Amino acid sequence: MPGRAERPAPGTPPRAGETRRYLAVGLDCYLCLVTAGLLVRPYAESAAVPEVAGLLIGPVLVLSFLNHVVLTAVVGAGAGKLIMGIRVVSLPDVGRPGPWQLVRRWLYGLCWLPLQPWYGLRARLPASGGSDGPGRRAEGAAYGDPVGLRQVLRTDLAAHRRAAAGRAG
Template sequence: MVSKRPPQATVYPDGLRIGAPASEARGGSANLIDFFLCLILALPVAFAGFAAYASAADGSARGTWATVALLWGSALLVSFGNQVLLGRWCGGSLGKLMLGLHVVRTRDGRRPRFWHLVGRWLAGLLLVPFGVLILAIALAGAVGIDAPLSTGEWLGVSPVHREVPEGPALTPEERAAPERAAERRQPKDAHESRERKARKREERARQREAVARRVREGEAEPLPYGRRVWCAVLDLVFTVVVGTLVWFVLIVAVPSTRTDDSDTVAPIAVMCAAYLGCSFLNRVLLNRTLRGSLGRRLLGLRTAVTRTGRPPGVARLVLQWLLGLALSPISFFFILFGAAPLAQRIVGVTVVPTRERVASQVAAVT
């Protein structure tokens, strides 16, 4: 019996050792964290710039173009500081540092130079829509997606683990040899490719059925406290950030929502509607499409019916969402003490790992 080999460090000809390359899942999660952090940190910067502009203009700064320019300018400024300045000074953006990663030059393993990071940042801005699309497809479990979730690999910058493992290490040529061989190797015919995809689908179906069986039989392991908390935090951040952006867009684009300072009912109503819409999108639509909310899918979890282990239907998800809104003041305490939210218990749904957590073992061929 053989088990999965631990990650190995990379050693360069000058003796420099760096950590193992980051997986696409971890790199994509770091990019998504950077995206949300950029939006969160851009809001106070935009508010400060908006107040400074209003003070300099000696009045209310409610021009549409001024608002849009301040909002986008703040987001670009925060993104530049996170991706370029922190990448140069600390070795990586906030998202990568939070996940134990940093970026290095692929050719020599050193920290990227300033202009190298600027070029990577500009390329990332141009490819943001495609990166979000690839990430959504990857979270949905599609197969055949081989494009990296980072522009660094195209520009000679690679995310690697900060921790450098001991023991034997691979040279860059040895690490790149299997990838180059795979690129040169073409499928003999279309039938071979279809069979390979069918085997992957069957394997994922067996793993999902194993998890569903454990849920039905009551043998599913309880989720760790940290994963429950991080799921709630990521879902809350998604709702707040996206809802705030939708609110800003509606305030700027819809003239009827821009009232005088004495009338605050319309802006508050628009803000509540934006938050509720984003919460419905995450808790119901994404839950049904991806079999889990965005926070759960990022942490390798999915939603299942407690009685059957199958994905819940739309009606059950809508009922859970409505109960969650009504019980939101006390749901925080359930999460704080490591228990499942009350709405999940009432509706009869649970959160389980996407795949069965067993050590993968392969029989040795003798």
């Protein structure tokens, strides 16, 4: 049923809301582009528009990698997710994600994000085939992250860890 929240596996915190996750992605994109633009600005003033776009690609990819892989490995979330109160955890143990999981997730995100307008348009067509793209079921409920990670609210994660410590102790 569309709009129905995904049921988490027993013993794991629920996913963060879709709006909060999309806002975090938007913040990540904005911060990455602004930072890359500031880094490239001294070289871009005398360059033509296509050259500026070429100059931006390298810094954007490096900053994106640092944010989504390195920062997430160190503190549990990228900049946008930290601002929105989201943490990235590995399933099923609800622990820190491994570096290879984060690299695969980053590469998947580079392919997933640019295709979202296509999937949004395709879902509105009458003969869309019943799927909204990778990671979606026909009824609209999102599957879990393709590399075994979940984005959860910081408060839900803290409550989960307190409950797990109470069961263990």
